[in-house]
Amino acid sequence: MTQxxxxxxxxxxxxNAEPMKxxxxxxxxxxxxxxxxxxxxxxxNIRKLEAKGRKLKPIEEIEGNRNxxxxxxxxxxxxxxxxxxxxxxRALLMKQWTRYKLQQHAxxxxxxxxxxxxxxxxxxxxRNESEELYQQxxxxxxxxxxxxxxxxxxxxxxxxxxVPDGEYxxxxxxxxxxxxxxxxxxxx
Amino acid sequence: MAAPLRRLVVPVRSSVLSRILGRRAVPxxxxxxxxxxxxxxQWQLVSAVCLERFPVTxxxxxxxxxxxxxxMAKLELEYSHLSxxxxxxxxxxxxxxxxxxxxYEESDAEVVRQTAVEAxxxxxxxxxxxQPASRTTEADAKNDLTSVDRKLDKKLVxxxxxxxxxxxxxxxxxxxxxxxxxxxxxxxxALRELCGDKAEAAYMGNAPCGFYxxxxxxxxQDEVGAIGAKVFFFKxxxxxxxxxxxxxxxxxxxxxxxxxxxxYTDRSYAEHIRRFIVEL
Numbered sequence: 001m002t003q004x005x006x007x008x009x010x011x012x013x014x015x016n017a018e019p020m021k022x023x024x025x026x027x028x029x030x031x032x033x034x035x036x037x038x039x040x041x042x043x044x045n046i047r048k049l050e051a052k053g054r055k056l057k058p059i060e061e062i063e064g065n066r067n068x069x070x071x072x073x074x075x076x077x078x079x080x081x082x083x084x085x086x087x088x089x090r091a092l093l094m095k096q097w098t099r100y101k102l103q104q105h106a107x108x109x110x111x112x113x114x115x116x117x118x119x120x121x122x123x124x125x126x127r128n129e130s131e132e133l134y135q136q137x138x139x140x141x142x143x144x145x146x147x148x149x150x151x152x153x154x155x156x157x158x159x160x161x162x163v164p165d166g167e168y169x170x171x172x173x174x175x176x177x178x179x180x181x182x183x184x185x186x187x188x
Numbered sequence: 189m190a191a192p193l194r195r196l197v198v199p200v201r202s203s204v205l206s207r208i209l210g211r212r213a214v215p216x217x218x219x220x221x222x223x224x225x226x227x228x229x230q231w232q233l234v235s236a237v238c239l240e241r242f243p244v245t246x247x248x249x250x251x252x253x254x255x256x257x258x259x260m261a262k263l264e265l266e267y268s269h270l271s272x273x274x275x276x277x278x279x280x281x282x283x284x285x286x287x288x289x290x291x292y293e294e295s296d297a298e299v300v301r302q303t304a305v306e307a308x309x310x311x312x313x314x315x316x317x318x319q320p321a322s323r324t325t326e327a328d329a330k331n332d333l334t335s336v337d338r339k340l341d342k343k344l345v346x347x348x349x350x351x352x353x354x355x356x357x358x359x360x361x362x363x364x365x366x367x368x369x370x371x372x373x374x375x376x377x378a379l380r381e382l383c384g385d386k387a388e389a390a391y392m393g394n395a396p397c398g399f400y401x402x403x404x405x406x407x408x409q410d411e412v413g414a415i416g417a418k419v420f421f422f423k424x425x426x427x428x429x430x431x432x433x434x435x436x437x438x439x440x441x442x443x444x445x446x447x448x449x450x451x452y453t454d455r456s457y458a459e460h461i462r463r464f465i466v467e468l
Contacts, residue, residue, distance in 0.1 A: 068269075075269035090259060097256045108468050115397065118463040122399035122420055126371065129233060129418065136370040141393045149425070152243045155320040156340055 145185055231401065232414040235374035236362035238397065238464065239346040239389055241426045241443060245323050247341045277304035333442040336426065343467050344443040346426075347452065348382055348433045353408055356439060358452040360461065362419055371396060375422035383441065384432035389424035396420035398464040400457060421464065 068075075082090075127134040249257065270278070280303040286292050302310075327335035336344070347358045363378035365371060372394045379389060403409075403416035433441035442452065446467045449458045 071275070072269070074275065075271075077266070077268065077270055079266055093252075093255055093259055096252060100252050111466055111468060115464045115466050118398045118460075119395060122396040125399045125401075125418060126396060126420060129231065133233070133371055137372070137395045139394050141391070144391075144393060147390070149242065152246045152341070154246055155323060156244050156325070158321045 142184055230414045232404075232412060232417045233365045233371070233374075234362050234417045234419045235365055235371045235378055235396075236360045236419050236421045237346075237375045237379045237389070238360050238421045238423045238461065239379065239383075239387070239426055239431075240423065240465070241336055241344040241346075243343055244340040273304055273307075276307075280304055333444065334440070336431070336443055338443060339445055342445045343465070344445060345449070345461075345465055346383070346431060346441060347444055347449075348441045349439045350382065351437045351439070353405060357454065357457075358442065359457065360421060361433075361438070364417070370394070371420050372422055375420075375424075379424070382433055382435065382438045384430075386429040387431045388427035388429045390427050392423040392425065397423045398461060400460040402457075421461065423464070 123134065123137060126137055283298065283301075287294075323340060325335075325337045325340065326332075327338035332338060338344070346360065348361045349356050350359050350361065352359070361378050361382040363374060363381060365374040366377075369377070372391065376389075376391065379387065398421035399419065400421070401416055401418045404412060404414070409415050431441050433439070444452065446462060446465050449462060449465075453461070
């Protein structure tokens, strides 16, 4: 409360608070019982661990198909040994392929380097013209994410094609976490 | 007598100024120098959009890729075990052997049994009913350069026949920046003004990906008050919609692959834009 002037009435902080609750004193027998229970549970776990060792969580991908394992001996493919010419031509193709991929990689790196350099030059030129425009240009575009693009595909989509319902069992696990409405990625 | 006097005066003035302003006074002649350079080399800032249509279909394999993928398929088969379908086929063969012998009695399950080969034929027949779309389109047959459906396996970029000065050139849609706009906004406006608002584009960030400058003819220089234009290119991907390049400053458009650019554009322009059109 205030002592000067009736208009300046206000509640003090203490008035907002609730009276403190009395702390209950726990019954000693219950406390002892609870502790004993806890200890027993721990001991049980320790005994289990000692008996079996650590039990690992199963991983589906590693376990494999039981049925396949049983019929493994039936599933051996009988192959004729490779002829000399065949193995030579394979080795040659492998070498050609390696050279081809190396060349392709070099071309890709070259293209990327050129594109990056082109951007550096553009940014530098922009900076020479105006510092303000440069600062606008290097801002991160927050509306860019999430970005989605489909393709390329083997044959182009048929426009207006009505997809028939096929039979399939979808075993794919979804790890999609939906973002809240209107969520934007924040930068630190 | 004059020279020593001036030498005396200048330090006094600057020290007084700095005392008044509370900071170091900048010598006047430096400002003059900067501004004079500015006026002499005034460039018009122009934003352009590099609108790309990404490949819709995969590229055909070349000889070595074809050979190698065949080899990989062969190796995969060799390293593999028999599949359920192949086991079924082996069982079929075994059953056919048994049927030949005299003491064979056919069970109910064996009567209705569909062999692996029969199943394959049924699958083939089912596949025949579906006709996938052709990888070459009508636009390819007509060689229609304005269609976005041409050359589905290549990346296409948009060029418009834009009036720059008195003449028309094949360039990426461009427009001078207006006061208060960022370069990216100018690029977005350029596409909207020149190609209509039907074409949806997703812009690839705020930074320009390329740069090109050219000088105006003498007449235009005096008119615009700049000796030339500095063009900054912004990349965008076509999301859908049609490009409609008709208007006072623009007459028609083309979708070209990277290799076709040289035929239609100025040589040095083509060389500059080819740097940032990444076709991998």
